[in-house]
Structures are given as structure tokens and as C-alpha cells.
Amino acid sequence: MGLVDGKVAMVTGAAAGIGRATALKFAGEGARVVVSDIDIEGGEETARMIADAGGQALFVACDTSDADQIDALVAKTVDTYGQLDCACNNAGIEGKIMPLVDQTMDNYDRIMAVNARGTFLCMKAEIAQMLKTGGGAIVNLASVAGLIGFPGLSPYVASKHAVNGMTKNAALEYGKAGIRINSVCPGGIDTRMLDSLAEQATQGAQDSHEMLDPLHPIGRIGVPDEVAGAIVWLSSPAASFVTGINMPVDGGFVAQ
Structure with missing residues (x-):
């Protein structure tokens, strides 16, 4: 029996990397999975990989900086599978490396739109749905850059600190409603x-x-599957007393 047997999980940014590994891990642990990304080809490939392994998956294209598209993604999830139990908000971008004074507003706005606004909008839609059904689990993708600074990456660092802050705050707001909300903070x-x-x-x-x-x-x-393992565990009943944490999955990086 898998960690998330019978659950319905939704993963954004699932066309490659950590998102793909997480979608595959959810499916391997018994969940039906909604795979989402702006990369249609990669997202459809992830869904095919799940189906080829004997799992159930649906691909839905979505730009997570667009509230209407996120609402449609959650609605499609519920229309197809009847519920939303687990959500992994993974979609994110890194932007350009340069000192703060040289950063452009276009770079800053784009990073914040996807990483911070996108996570906020995803949680808003996911929590609204989970409140209707008595609970769920959300895992946001932050970064070690959401815990410490990295010269040259001011907008990215700001966006991931925002993800960690929103994670803790939302966990406080919705814990008594049966919704657990955590983040993972990958290293390299x-x-x-x-x-x-x-x-x-x-x-x-x-x-x-x-x-x-x-x-x-x-x-x-690390490799994506190592982060995926932490995400699926946090989403599962095995982590039933865990909420509001920003978990490093970083090979000891922030312990230095």
C-alpha cells in the first residue's frame, strides 16, 4: 500500500526536473495525478510516463501566474477525479544573475509573478477547494535561497523567502480546517x-x-527524486502532525 493510496494529487511545473519526479512519485505511491505545466510537450510526456507505469494521470496546461488558468486547473482536477487531496506548487523560474543595482524590473517582475504570485494564487484556489472537502495537504517549492542569501539572485531570493513566509502563514490560518501546508527548500x-x-x-x-x-x-x-520523496512524505498521512515547516532538502548546505 502506497503513502498516498487513493489520493488525488496535482503538481505544477511537472514537465521536467523536480516536478516530473514528484508527479511520478505520487503515482508510484498510489495517487491519481494531475500534471500541469506551460510546457505542453513535456507535461504530456510526464503523464504518459505515469500511464505507461500503470498509473492514472491527466495533463492540463497552465500558466501559474494567471489566476483564471489556476482556477480552471483546480476545476478540471475535481471534474475529472472528484477531489483534490494533495497539491505540489512547484512551478518556478530562476532569472538572471546580477547585482541588485543592475537587476531589471522586467526580470524582478517575471520572477515574482511566477514564484511568489503563482504560489499565492495556487494556494488560494487549492485551499478553497480543500475547505469544501474537509482538508488536504499542500507542499510549496521554495529553495535554500528562501532561507539564506545568494549574491546576484536578489529577485529569486526574495521570491523564495516569500514562498516560505506564505507557507508558514497559511499553515497557521488553515491548520484547524484539516489543511497542512509545508514547503521544501532544495539545495543544488x-x-x-x-x-x-x-x-x-x-x-x-x-x-x-x-x-x-x-x-x-x-x-x-542532489537528484530530483530525493526532493520528490520529501514532498510526497509531507503530503501523506505519515506527516499528519507536520505543518508550517520550511524543510531543507540540501545535503547539509544550510547547516554550514
Whole structure:
């Protein structure tokens, strides 16, 4: 019996990386999964991977910075599967690396629209639905950049601190309604986003492993499935007394 047997889970940003790994993990632990992303090809591939492994999945295209699209995503989830038990708000972008004075408002606004506004809008729609059915579990994707600073990434750091703050606040507001809300804070994880950051930071001189493996006390960066495991556990009855936390999944990075 899986950790989330019989549950319905929704994952945004599920076309690749941590989102895809999380959707696959939910399905492997017994959930029916709604896969969402603006990347239609990648999202449909994730849904096919779940189906090919014997699970149930539906792909719904969604831009998480658009409230109407998020409302439609939640409505489609409920129309298809009858409920929404678990939600992972994973969609996010990293933007450009540069000192604060050189950051453009376009870069700042785009990052905040997806990472902070998008998480806020997703929680707003998800919680409204979960209140109708007596509870649920939400996990937001933050970052170690939501716990500490990273020079050159002011908008990204601001957006992920916002995610962690909203997580704690929403957990306080809806705990008695049976809705648990947590965040995970990945360190360096082997994804396209990390490759992009490493490319920017070193002008292509180093890949993400060369740059970041030595900075993690465990001796390496992580893989998406390691973050997915934490997300699904937080979403499951096994974590029934856990809410309002910002959990590092970082190989010891913020312990330094």
C-alpha cells in the first residue's frame, strides 16, 4: 500500500526536473495525478510516463501566474477525479544573475509573478477547494535561497523567502480546517535550472557538478527524486502532525 493510496494529487511545473519526479512519485505511491505545466510537450510526456507505469494521470496546461488558468486547473482536477487531496506548487523560474543595482524590473517582475504570485494564487484556489472537502495537504517549492542569501539572485531570493513566509502563514490560518501546508527548500539539484545558473555564474567554464558538488557537506548535489520523496512524505498521512515547516532538502548546505 502506497503513502498516498487513493489520493488525488496535482503538481505544477511537472514537465521536467523536480516536478516530473514528484508527479511520478505520487503515482508510484498510489495517487491519481494531475500534471500541469506551460510546457505542453513535456507535461504530456510526464503523464504518459505515469500511464505507461500503470498509473492514472491527466495533463492540463497552465500558466501559474494567471489566476483564471489556476482556477480552471483546480476545476478540471475535481471534474475529472472528484477531489483534490494533495497539491505540489512547484512551478518556478530562476532569472538572471546580477547585482541588485543592475537587476531589471522586467526580470524582478517575471520572477515574482511566477514564484511568489503563482504560489499565492495556487494556494488560494487549492485551499478553497480543500475547505469544501474537509482538508488536504499542500507542499510549496521554495529553495535554500528562501532561507539564506545568494549574491546576484536578489529577485529569486526574495521570491523564495516569500514562498516560505506564505507557507508558514497559511499553515497557521488553515491548520484547524484539516489543511497542512509545508514547503521544501532544495539545495543544488541536478536540473535544467541548476545548469542554467551554473552556466551564468561561470560563463560556461564549469558545469553544475564541478561548481556545486564541493559546496554541499554530503559531497554532491542532489537528484530530483530525493526532493520528490520529501514532498510526497509531507503530503501523506505519515506527516499528519507536520505543518508550517520550511524543510531543507540540501545535503547539509544550510547547516554550514
